Amino acid sequence: MAVGKSVFPEMPAIGGVRLGTAMAGIKKPDRRDLVVIEIPEGAAVAATFTRNAFCAAPVQVARDHLQQSAPRYLLINTGNANAGTGARGRQDAESCCASLADLAGVDAAQILPFSTGVIGEPLPVPRIVGGMSAAMESLDEAGWALAAEGIMTTDTRIKGASAQVELSGGTVTINGISKGSGMIQPNMATMLGFVACDATVEASKLQQWLRESVQVSFNSITVDSDTSTNDACTLIATGRGAPVESADDERRFREALTAVLTELAQAIIRDGEGATKFVTLDVEQAASVDEARAVAFTVAHSPLVKTALYACDANWGRILAAVGRAPVEGLDVERIVIDLGGERLVEHGGRADSYTEEIGSRVMAQEEIPIRIRLGRGTASATVWTSDLSHDYVSINADYRS
Incomplete structure (x- = not known):
């Protein structure tokens, strides 16, 4: 059940950002439940994470890795939140990062992990690792819709938004996907949101603009007043497109970013568990x-x-x-x-x-x-x-x- 009609938008390719999915059998067979997002070298990455004191192990690891190195891959699994799992949960998240790093030829600290699903159960590491090769082999700049499907849990439909904005130096594309249906009252982000653009932006400004846009989008929705242990929103700026230089460029870019995040946030409410309004x-x-x-x-x-x-x-x-x-x-x-x-x-x-x-x-x-x-x-x-x-x-x- 969901409110209104939903059409997944056309997603123009963002050079260097590729998305791959796999069926790893994490919770159920024959469904996409593992997603890898490749980030080009030199990209700026910003993120916001849940403020829940019982934040999940992948949140802890992603937060730490973001401070240590320039991210090259995002690793997302559904079917298991890896939350409330103590020291083992952290070890499992780090182990998954190390396995993907070996496949990709990067440092483990360049992997940001994200999980969503049932709280309090050990992460099925062998299944996740087993699905990584298929996800890597399917990496594609046109993989947005399949990735949106691969991050779903109780969602009834995939969620995406895209915008193009004219800056003084050219056109910038912003694409985003999100998942979320229940346990929704974000306290800095949504259940999970992944957004990428080809703008050239300083990392510090990107972080500030993401935080401010999240406040009036993902932080302004609620289904049931419950804040998840796993909430996260990530914004990638590849630096391969027009720079955000002038005050007018900044205004235009931030308006477009907020519009994309707002559309994704509203899509979560329209797909709220059992929602009819x-x-x-x-x-x-x-x-x-x-x-x-x-x-x-x-x-x-x-x-x-x-x-x-x-x-x-x-x-x-x-x-x-x-x-x-x-x-x-x-x-x-x-x-x-x-x-x-x-x-x-x-x-x-x-x-x-x-x-x-x-x-x-x-x-x-x-x-x-x-x-x-x-x-x-x-x-x-x-x-x-x-x-x-x-x-x-x-x-x-x-x-x-x-």
Whole structure:
């Protein structure tokens, strides 16, 4: 189940970036579950990782390797998170890196590992190593769609986004794929996201721009308020294309990067486990961006709001109550205005005179539902995207390990 239609975009080749997939049988036979992404020499690489204290072994290793050497390959497996596995998990991640490094003829520190799947089970290293040759043999600059399939877990469809932007020195291409459907409330990235471009950018700037773009894209989505142990987002700039030099170049590039990440983030919400609704929460007139985000996430995380949206139940009081319990001091309810799908829902401390149950039910029956909240406290704003909460979400997660 997913919201709206999905068409995987055309992905122009980015010279030097090749993607290969294999069926390693990590959790299930006959499915793509191992991906290798080749990075050309001289590329700049930036990454953000989960802040979960129980961060997975591959997150620890990738973070360390990124500080030690210039990455040449990304190694991604599904079916096993290699999280909550202690010292053995770290050894297993390092062992996989060493095996791929031997195949590729690079240093082990030039491999960044990523894993997703069940937490707390030992990584099946022999299966992963056994699939590496096939993944390497299939490396292809046109391998984006197969790689997007190879990183899926409970996802029901592949997720990709691409953009081209004109800079003063020429056209730059940005391609990205992501995976994620449940355990989604990122705290710096998404479940997994891999983005590449052919721009020439300093590594320090690339890291800063990725972090800022992640904040308004992957860090602005939630399915179930759970932050994964394995979240990561990686951005590669090959340096083979136009440089990002002028202030206008920077603005254009960053807008395009944010657009790609936002499309990938929204695709995760549209494919949220059991989702039937795509919900946009716009909070305006806040005293700060943090305040606006606090209100938006309080509404987005409310099980009562999410189940009402699923049932098309115009129980508008649940939205009002969620706004009222947000961690914001001194809210003046007389100033708060809430619109549901363009219809006035709340004003002057209560239900708007123009609102009816029929209006609310009609809006909630839509697949895409905008909720606009104005706090009357300032000029800051924030947007968060979420989904509803259905019976299927419970079924998917109850049966996840079976």
